[in-house]
Amino acid sequence: MDSAVFILSTLLALLASSSLASGEVVEHFLYVTNATVQTLCEKQVITTVNGTMPGPTLRVREGDSLVIHVFNQSPYGITLHWHGIFQLFSAWADGPEYTTQCPISPGNSYTYRFNVTKQEGTLWWHAHILFLRTTVHGALIILPRDHSYPFPKPYREVPIMFGEWWDSNVVDVMNEAVAKGDGPNDSIAFTMNGQPGDLYPCASNRTFKLKAIPGMTYLLRIINAALNTQFFFKIARHKMTVVAIDASYTNPFETEFIAITPGQTVDVLLTANQVPSSYYMVAHPYVSGKGARSTNRATTGILVYENANLSKAPVMPLLPKHNDTAAAHWFYSGPTSLVNAPHWTPVPEKVDVKMFIATGLGIVPCERPGACTGTLGQRLVASMNNESFKFPTKLSMLEAFYYNASGIYTADFPEKPPKEYDFSNYKNVMNKDLLMTRQSTKLKKLKFNSTVEIVFQSTALIVTENHPMHIHGFNFYVLGQGFGNYDPINYPKTFNLVNPQIRNTIGVPVAGWLAVRFQANNPGVWLMHCHMDTHLMWGQSMAFLVENGPTRETSLPPPPPDLPKCMELGSIANSNSSTLLYS
Template identity: 60%
Template sequence: MKLLLAFWLACAFSLLASSLASAVIVEHTFRIQNTTIKRFCKEQVIVTVNGLFPGPTINVREGDTVIVHVLNEGPYDITLHWHGVFQRFSIWADGPEYVTQCPIPPKGKYTHKFNVTQQEGTLWWHAHATYLRATVHGAFIIQPRSGQFPFPKPYKQVPIILGDLYNSNVEDITAEAQVSGGGPNASYAFTINGLTSDLLNCTEDETFKMKVKQGRTYMLRMINAALNNDLFFKIANHNFTVVAVDASYTERYDTDIIVIAPGQSADVLFTANQPNGSYYMVASPYVVNLPDFDTNIARGTVIYDNALPSSEPLMPILPPFNDTDTAFKFYTNVTSKVGAPHWVPVPLKVDEHMLITIGFSLELCDSKNASNKTCAGEFGDRYSASMNNESFAIPAGIKMSMLEAFYNNVSGVYTTDFPDKPTLNFDFTNLDNAYNKSLLYAPKSTKAKKLNFNSTVEIVFQNTAFLEGQNHPMHLHGYDFHVLAQGFGNFNNDTDRAKFNLVNPQLRNTVGVPLGGWAVIRFQADNPGVWLMHCHMEDHVPWGLAMTFEVGNGPTPSTSVPPPPTDLPKC
C-alpha cells in the first residue's frame, strides 16, 4: 500500500513538474507607429503595431505568462486591450482608457504582464482609445497546453481577421464622428487579413489567398475586427464545423455560413473536399435599420494545390444584407461542449438580477452650442446612447482611472448607483416610442454597479426602439458569461424563462442583442476590480453605450486587486 501511494505521489509530482515546466514567458515589444500602406493604388497613413496591418499574432499555450512592452511612437494617446483574456488578478493589464488605466501618451510606454489560464482558443487584442482599433489589432491564439483538441487535430490553423478599411486616418474618422454627432462614415472596404477585394478598382493584387491541399481539414481562427458591422462569411461550395466561439469549446455545429459580430471570434473547421480549383471566400455585411452602410464585400480566394492558374474562382451565394433569420439561427444554435477543457457549468443560484435597456438616446444642445455641428441629431440635439437611461462618460479633467480610484478608495471619480432596472417601464420595442421625447433623453454619468466578490449576476439585455434602434454586440471585460436565451420583442419574465438553457449554453465574452429583441446572460463575479461592459459597435461607445461593474475584493490578498505597476501611465 505504501509503495502504491509512493508511486501515485511520484506520478502526481511528475505531472505537476511537467505542467509547470511547460508554461513559458511569451514576450513581445509593440511599437505603435504611423505607417504608410498602399491600397487602391494610392498611399495612406495608418496607425499600426510594428508596421503591420493587421498587427502581430500572439501565440501562447494555456498557462503561459505574457509580457508586452508597448512603446507609443505614434502621434496619439493609446491603450491596448486583450479582448476576452480573463486577466484574473491582473486587471491593470486590461487596457480600456480611463477605466483601468490612463492612456499611454506619445513617447510614453507601458508593460502589460498577465497569465493566460483556464481558457484556450481564439481571442484578439486591439486598441481601446478613440477609433484606433480600426488598424491597431491582431490575433491572440491560445493553444491547449496538452497539444490536444477535443476534436481531430486540423492539418493547419489559419487566422482569418475580418475588418474594414477607411479612406482616411484615425483622427479624421474621429472628427467625422464628432461632426456628424454619430459614428464614422461607412468604411471604404471590408478586409480579410488586411487585404481588400479584387472587385474594387486597383486591388487585383490586394486580396488574401489561401492555398489548400485536397482532403485536408483546416481550422480557421476567425475574428471580427470591423468597427461597426456584423459579418456573414462563406466559402463557395464548402461547409464549416464550428468547434469554439470566444475561446470556449462548443458542440460541433455544421453550417454553410458563419455569422460573427464585432468583437466575437470563432474556431471553424473546413475540409478541402471539392474538385481542384479556386473558390472565393467572402465576408459581407449583416445590417439592419442602417440606410448608409458599406455595401462592398471582402473577397479572398481558396486555391487548391493543383488548380490551374487560369481557373476562375467560384462565387458563393450570399444572403441578403438584412437576413436576420440566418443570423439569429447561427447565434442561437451554438451550444457549449460539456466536459471540454475549461467548461464551466451554469451557476444556478443568482444573487443579482438586472434588466438593462440598451439603445440610442439624445443629449440636449442648449442655446450656447445649438449651432455646433455635433447638434445634428433629431430635434436639433446631439445623438447619444444609454443603458437604463444612463449615458456613460468619463468626467472632464479626470486625474486617475476608475480602477485607481477603486484601489486607493478615492471618491468623486465615479459612483456605484448604476440602476438594476430602467427608471421607467414602457413598451421597449414598440416603434411608436421611437421618437418619444419624454423617453429619449439620458443624462451623462460615470456609474458602476457594485458587486460582492463571488456573487452571481443575471442580466437581461433589452434592446429598445429608440430612434428605430440597431443590433448591439455587448462585450464584458474580465469574464466569460453563459448566454441562457435570446429572443425578440419585450422579455417576458413569466414565459421567457422557460426558454433558458441551463445545461449547455454557449460561453461568450460578446453577445449580439438583436434589434427589437433581448438576450440573457449569467456570470460569477470572481475577479475583483472595475470592469467595463459596452457595445462593440465602435461608434456607440463614445455616444455612451457602456457601464462598469465594481467587483469587490475577495477575502485574501491573493483574491484582491494587486498594487498597480510602477509604470502605469498617468492622466
C-alpha cells in the same frame, strides 16, 4: 509604490491564478508607429503595430505568462486590450482607456503582464481608444497545454481577421462625428487579413489567398476586428463546422455560413473536399435593423487548391441577404457548449444580482443650439437604463477604486430602466418623452464571487440594431435570446442551463432580448459595452466594480510602477487637423 511590495503582491497574484508552474514566460515587444500604406488607390498614413496590419499574431499555451512591452512611437495616446482574457488578479493589464489605465502617451511605454489561465482558443488584441483599433489589432492564439483538441487535429491553422478601411484619418473621423453630435462617415472598404480583395479598384493584387491541399482539414480562426460592422461569411461550395466561439469549445455545428459581430471569434473546420479549383471566400455586412444604412461592399479572399486550373475565375458564393436577420439569428443562437471540454464549468444556479438593462440610442441636449446634426438637432448618444456613459480623464476608475479616490465615478448604476414602456415597438421611434437621456459615470458594485444575471432589452427609439455586448474580464453563459419584449414570467422557463453558449461578446437581437449569467470572481473595474465603436463613443457602456475577496490572494494587487498616468485631455492625442474631443 515600493517596488518590493509590488513584486511580492504580483507574485502572490500569479501563484493564486494557478498553472503558472507548468507554463512559460512569453515575451513580446510591440512598437506602435505611424506607417504609410497603399491599400486602395491612394497612399495613406495609418497607425500600426510593428509596421503591419493586422499586427503580429501572438501565440501562447494555456498556463503561460505573457509579458508584452508596448512602445508608443505614434502621435496618439494608446492603450491595448487583450480581448477575452480573464485577467485574473491582473486588472491593471486589461487596457480600456480611463478604466484600468490612462493612455500611454507618445514617446512612452508600458509593460502588460498577465497569465493565460484556464483558457484556450482564439482571442485577439486591439487598441481601446480613439477608433485606433481600425488598424491596431492582431490575433491572440491560446494553444492547449497538452497539445490536444476535442476535435480531429487539423492539418493547418489559419487566422482570418475582418476589418474596415477609411480613406481618411480615423481619429479625425471620430472627432468630427463628436463635434457635430452625430454618426461618423462610413468606411469605404472592408478587409480580410488587411487586404480588401479584388472587387475594389486598385486592389487586384491585394487579396488574401489560402492554399489548400485536397482532402486536408484546416482550422480557420475567424475574428471580426471591424469597428462597426457585423458580417456574413461564406466559402463557395464548402461547408464549415463550428468547433469553438470566443475561445470556448462547442458541440460540432455544421453550417454553410457564419455570422459574426465586432469582437467575436469563431473557429471552424474546413475540409478541402471539392473539385480542385479556386473559390471565393466572401464577407459582406449583416445590416441588422430598420433605419440602418445598407451597403453593397464586401471583402474577398480566395481558397486556392493545389494544382488547380487557375484559368477560370474563382467560384462566387451566394451569401444571405444583407438584412437577413432570420439567418443571423439562426447562427447566433445555434451553437451549444461542449460539456466537459477543457475548462468547462457548469452554469451557476444561485443568482445573487439580477439586472434588466434597456439599451439603445437616444439624445442629450446640444451644448450649442444649432451646432449638432444628430436626431432632432440634438447630440446623438447611446445608453443603458437611460445612462449614457462618460469616461473620466483625471484618473482611471481602477486607480480610483484601489486608492479609494472620490469624484471619479459613482457606484449607483440602476438595475432597471427608470421607466417601463413597450421597448421593442417601432411606434416609439422618435418619441420625445423617451428619447432624452443623461450622461454620467455610474458603476455597479458587486460582491466578490457573486453571480450576476443580466437581461438586455433592445429599444426601438431611433433605430433598431443588433448590439454586440462585450464584458471585460469574464465569460458569460448565454441562457436565452429572442425578439420582442422580455417576458420575466415565461422566458426563464426556457433558459438553457445545461449547455449554453459561453461567450465574451454576444449580439442583443434586433428589437429583442438576451439573458446572460456570469460569476464576478475577479476584483477590479470591468467595462461592459457595445462593441460597435460608434456606440461606445456615444456612451453605450457601464462598468462593474467587483470588490476584493476575503484574503490578500483574492484582492486586487497594487498597480505596477510603470502604469501610465493621465495627462490633460487635449494633450493626449492630436491629429494634424483636429484636437481630441472625446475620451
